[in-house]
Amino acid sequence: MIEVMNDRIIAAADGSSKGNPGRAGWAWVTADARERPQRWESGPLGTATNNVAELTALKNLLESTPPGTPLEVRMDSQYAMKAVTQWLPGWKRNGWRTASGGPVANRDLVERIDTLLTGRDVKLVHVPAHQQGGDLLNAIADQAASDAAATQRAAGTALGDHDLPVPAPERAGAPRTARRPPARREKGGSPVRTGSGVRIISAKFAGRCPCGAPYAAGSEITRLGGGWGHPGCGTTEQGTADR
Secondary structure (H helix, E strand, C coil): CCCCCCCEEEEEEEEEECCCCCEEEEEEECCCCCEEEEEEEEEEEEEHHHHHHHHEEEEEEHHCCCCCCCCCEECCCCHHHHHHHHHHHHHHHHECCCCCCCECCHHHHHHHHHHHCCCEEEEEEECCCCCCCCCCCHHHHHHHHHHHHHCCCCHHHHHHCCCCCHHHHHHCCCCCCCCCCCCCEEECCCCEEEEEEEEEEEECEEEEECCCCCCCCCCCEEEEECEEEEEHHHHHHHHHHHH
């Protein structure tokens, strides 16, 4: 359990899956009221999806923080946030069935998080993923989760790892600004760039991402399941089916 030196905890939680599903890990990091990182923890999940990793990170953070202390949790997963704030009441009314009548995915994790949130002052805040100059806590949690997925080892302050994970762009020898692969063009003239197995194009028309948020014409989008959406919403491929 985290010892509280302030009347408020600022935190971030994140998950990672190398393949979705694939080798997965989770992580959280907490900070003081001035947003100075204090403690962190990460762990392996074997083979799991991004959604499972994200929900597990939130669950473990809630289990590790004092229930009587106000908590702000920053996450880049639209699925995890919407699952426990928007879709949960409907799932419970429908007997843990989605709007389409199917069983709710990851029900055990969602139910546990629902229990942990009951009676607590917890604010969930969505932050963009992988943004240069973005939220530091989210970047640390993202890196710790990625490391846990890759190594399949637990780490953190409680295990003697007092040095915080350093986000990849800040590591020695790594460029401070991510370099984009060279662009090419597909039929219709939409610029395309590829990298890390992800194909990203410039949207010709406005649309709506599976996470539920709209995107404008000219925005970068990538294939997510049967549609198109924000590259940072790769973890939400199950989201539209789980509501």
